Amino acid sequence: MVDVLRIPVTAKMRLGWDDDNLTAPDLVRALEDAGIAGVFIHGRTREQGFSGSVNLAGIRKVVEAARTIPVIGNGDVTTPEAAVHMRSETGCAGVSVRTQVLMQTGVPPPEPGIEDRVRVMSRHPVPLPLAAGSVPPIYTKGGTLAYF
Numbered sequence: 001m002v003d004v005l006r007i008p009v010t011a012k013m014r015l016g017w018d019d020d021n022l023t024a025p026d027l028v029r030a031l032e033d034a035g036i037a038g039v040f041i042h043g044r045t046r047e048q049g050f051s052g053s054v055n056l057a058g059i060r061k062v063v064e065a066a067r068t069i070p071v072i073g074n075g076d077v078t079t080p081e082a083a084v085h086m087r088s089e090t091g092c093a094g095v096s097v098r099t100q101v102l103m104q105t106g107v108p109p110p111e112p113g114i115e116d117r118v119r120v121m122s123r124h125p126v127p128l129p130l131a132a133g134s135v136p137p138i139y140t141k142g143g144t145l146a147y148f
Contacts, residue, residue, distance in 0.1 A: 008037035012074075015058040018047040022058055025065035032069055039066065040096050043075040059090040072096050 002009045011031050016022040028039050041062045043054030054075035063071045070093035073086045083095045 002035035009035070010038045010040060011036050012040040012042070014042045015045050015055055015062070018045050021045075022061070024058070024062045028062050028066050028069075028071065032067055036069060038070045038072065038093075040072045040074055041092075043073060054086075056086060056089040059086070059092060063091045063093075070094065 013024055013027060015024045022045070024041055028041075031039060039062070041059055043056060043059045044050070044052065045055075056073075059071070059073045072094045073090050073092035074096040077083050077086055077095045077097045083097070086092065086095050
């Protein structure tokens with residue numbers, strides 16, 4: 001995919017399947033070798049889901065394993081202080097937060113005009129199921145178009 005697209009490709013992943021299988025440090029190296037431009041790492045395992053605390057040491061291991069690409073930390077970042085803490089503990093290049101956290105600031109995001117919305121939607125990749133004639137995940141999974 002990286003070789004075909006003319007835009008940077010990033011990946012989002014978790015630390016691994018469970019605490020006994022933390023595969024993200026190895027996976028970040030493989031993704032780098034494939035030409036990925038950056039990685040977003042959620043500091044929990046698949047088994048954890050969204051329960052428990054984020055494993056900052058696990059995120060740090062991914063940061064240390066990456067040779068050249070930025071690693072963006074994700075999970076439990078609910079305040080500016082939590083963002084600073086994650087960066088200082090992990091060395092990650094940045095943090096990713098949920099939209100709900102941004103909305104808690106009390107500052108509404110700027111309302112894009114119709115031209116901006118069409119421009120963004122036209123650049124959004126067409127999902128493969130759309131080509132097959134089924135309902136595209138862009139409409140059904142996460143309400144992506146609601147944000148456009």
